[in-house]
Amino acid sequence: MWAFINKLRSPKWFYAISAKLQPFFWVAAAGLILTGTVWGLAFAPADYQQGNSFRIIYVHVPAAFLAQSIFVSMAVAGLVYMVWKIKIADMAAAMMAPLGAAMTFVSLFSGAVWGVPTWGTWWMWDARLTSMLILLFLYLGVIALRGAFTSRDSASRAASVLAMVGVINIPIIKYSVDWWYTLHQPATFTITGRAAMPMEMWAPLLIMVLGFYSFFIALTLMRTRSEILRRESNKRWVRDLAGEMR
Template identity: 65%
Template sequence: MAENKKWMPRWFYQMASPRWCYDFTGKLLPWFAVAAALLLAAGMVWALAFAPADYQQGNSFRIIYIHVPSAILAQSCYMLMAVAGAIGLIWKMKVADMVAKACAPIGATVAILALATGAIWGKPTWGAWWVWDARLTSMLILLFLYLGVIALHSAIESEATAAQASAVLALVGLVNIPIIKYSVEWWNTLHQPATFTLTERPAMPVEMWLPLLVMVIGFYCFFAVSLMLRVRNEILRRERRAGWVRDLLQRV
């Protein structure tokens, strides 16, 4: 263990302390909350009022400013949940288990949002609310994985056992992430390719994808706020008998 500490950054072990994590996230929360509010407000106004209409889909395309960020975030949240679960399995860090548990309801919510907005977008585009397209089906499986993790935490009384079981499920479910990402390329699907990637120039004009980028960053900031709030609440619940928590609650 001492040998491992030489190779791991100091903050990694500091985050294992519930009190340090609670204090640290408390300092970050206002910054991310302000950033999320500003970015989402600016992105929505830019997307709805100033971005030009699509030459094929008209104004119905504007739903991508909600659909794309929620779909991206649903996948990122799942990967974070799986990584946190793995850290909890390997290093037995309670805070990592709390992060993994907090990710599940947030990820499920944005996955539902992605599926709902995709259905709304699909009706005028494809003529149907739902088709068993590879991208849509794999996103639905992602939602079921989130619900499975939530169900395990609800069904198993032992926090440690629930964390281990849900971590295993999350790690197994990681195989679905590349399927979601590459399903459009691997199969002949109705779903259009990725709107933009980090390695290629966006196909849409800059005045259309810039507000989308702002919305994606805003969604990530909002996710950070939601995650920190849930983790802080979980810390207080699990550490409620600790002296520092009792002192904190007395000062409130």
């Protein structure tokens, strides 16, 4: 176990292993998202109250899941970087942030689009919506903080600390609908399967969630690889690699 984690310290090793993993996750992402989209949009039955507008759930829920998971990943990577000085962790965290921000925006936007016909308003300052908006600002803060320092070390440390402190917002988002009265309804989709929706609606949603996660992993691997090359461009093995390709 330690030996395996120890290997993670080596950007060269990560570069090699991620090359093998990457195609698998890209194929999984494409397959799952395509299947889930077609199934969810065309074949899943309409909802008894919302009609077809409920289908926004097939984008909204996976995006919201990713938005929160990516932030937690960023915080864990930040802790690993701060305590063990593993550079890969910092690179991955830096590469995750824009996708997380994008996913947060997608979930806010799709929720607003759904809110107009369902609630009668696109925005309400309830605990769930507000904490999600704070998450978007935290993402933007992490991204901006990285750009605000000339020294990469300081930038990485500042971004890591903000991610770790910001992770407090995640349980608030998750439990906001249970702790307070909100306009947003409690969770429909749970992994444990306290089914608040029948199988033929739930299955495509599960596929979409898995597809979004695969996409996140694939994209993070790909972007971390190019970040490794960028940061290690003066290292021997990268030059050798570039030489081979020439």
